[in-house]
Amino acid sequence: MNEPSPYQTTLPQGPAVIPPMTIGMPPEVNVLGIMHLVFAGFGVLGAVWGLFVAIAGNPFLKMMPHNPHMTAQLDAQMAMQEKISPMTITGSILSLLVAIPMIIAGIQMLRKRRNGLKWSNIYAFSSLGAKLINLILALTILIPAMREMSEKAMSGAHLPGGTQNLMSGFMAGGVLGGVIISCVYPILTLVLLNRPTPKAWFASLER
Numbered sequence: 001m002n003e004p005s006p007y008q009t010t011l012p013q014g015p016a017v018i019p020p021m022t023i024g025m026p027p028e029v030n031v032l033g034i035m036h037l038v039f040a041g042f043g044v045l046g047a048v049w050g051l052f053v054a055i056a057g058n059p060f061l062k063m064m065p066h067n068p069h070m071t072a073q074l075d076a077q078m079a080m081q082e083k084i085s086p087m088t089i090t091g092s093i094l095s096l097l098v099a100i101p102m103i104i105a106g107i108q109m110l111r112k113r114r115n116g117l118k119w120s121n122i123y124a125f126s127s128l129g130a131k132l133i134n135l136i137l138a139l140t141i142l143i144p145a146m147r148e149m150s151e152k153a154m155s156g157a158h159l160p161g162g163t164q165n166l167m168s169g170f171m172a173g174g175v176l177g178g179v180i181i182s183c184v185y186p187i188l189t190l191v192l193l194n195r196p197t198p199k200a201w202f203a204s205l206e207r
Contacts, residue, residue, distance in 0.1 A: 026201055028192045029109055029116075036106030036120070039185065040099040047099070050092035054085040080149040087137045094130040101126060114205040120193055124186040131186075135179045146171045 058081060081088075101123040108116035150171070192198070 026198045029198055032189060033106045033109030036102050040102040043095045043099045047092040047095035050088050054088040077149060080145045083145045084142055087141045091134055098127045098130050112205055114202050117193055117202040120189055124189045127186040128183060131179055131183055138175045143172045143175055
């Protein structure tokens, strides 16, 4: 029986692979888990407020004093809100639906559960889909309604030529810019949490 020689050297086997769980939670998981819950809370509050305004009207406009100089502007704003109420209701419902996987993802991530990544991806893709719907609604309903409101509110004012078109362009740019900026967080979520280190860490966790 051949026994290993005491003079035989042992070749290094390379660095040991450390299980992801022993490394600790990646910082982006902890930060995004908290932000998921915070943004979901704001989303739910905004959705509830949007539904209330669409159904009962804006109470702040109703409480404003009747000023003859502001009557045209107030009437134009109230007419616009009535016109965009279907869009407001749709956007609020979408916000509530998106908040559900966002809350689940935040809780599961902070509890160190494997399916936190799955729910976070569900949130991100559903959020981007909802924003696409909101963009279409903004182009077809909101921007035309804002242009009509501006025309009614400024009907008696003597403005230089092209001013109305310039104001409409600024309003459209603001709406579209807001939709684009709102896409940053779900895209950032997809990029940060689907990198190799966070994915390996999630894979080492319990379901």
